[in-house]
Amino acid sequence: MDFDIDPREGRPDAKVYRLTEEGREALLAWARSPYEPSPRPMDPEFKLRFLFAGQLDPEIALDVVRTELAYRLKYDALSAVLPAPIPYEPQIDGLDANWAREVHTMAHEHGYAFAASCIAWLQLTEARLEARLGR
Numbered sequence: 001m002d003f004d005i006d007p008r009e010g011r012p013d014a015k016v017y018r019l020t021e022e023g024r025e026a027l028l029a030w031a032r033s034p035y036e037p038s039p040r041p042m043d044p045e046f047k048l049r050f051l052f053a054g055q056l057d058p059e060i061a062l063d064v065v066r067t068e069l070a071y072r073l074k075y076d077a078l079s080a081v082l083p084a085p086i087p088y089e090p091q092i093d094g095l096d097a098n099w100a101r102e103v104h105t106m107a108h109e110h111g112y113a114f115a116a117s118c119i120a121w122l123q124l125t126e127a128r129l130e131a132r133l134g135r
Contacts, residue, residue: 031056035064037071041118062129069122076115 001023006014019027031053038045046068054061088101 027052028056031060035067037068039075041072041115058129058132062126062133065122065126065129069119069126072115072119072122076112076119 001017002020003015003017006016008014031049035045035049037043046064049064050061054064088097088104090097090100092100
């Protein structure tokens with residue numbers, strides 16, 4: 001990266017960065033490197049790959065989305081079949097076991113709903129990218 005100084009009256013000067021040729025080559029190498037999804041769906045790696053690498057080439061964006069989608073579909077199918085243990089034992093002594101189980105179930109449902117919305121967005125984005133590429 002290289003930068004220029006942008007003078008600001010009454011405030012500290014700002015640095016305005018620009019990508020050098022060496023930086024562009026490094027960005028392209030990273031964008032084209034294999035993407036490995038994280039088990040944590042909110043991990044920033046996907047968003048960074050999609051935003052920065054995806055802007056370079058729609059094929060890169062599509063590849064990242066497809067990789068993430070395949071991973072989420074595989075693990076989403078597994079997570080829904082893992083019920084909470086019966087009988088449920090609260091994690092804090094003295095709690096109402098039935099209520100604790102219900103709250104625990106609601107928390108899991110939140111995770112399932114998030115995974116479903118993530119998958120739906122990935123599928124919509126995949127279709128949009130395919131249309132952009134004329135497929």
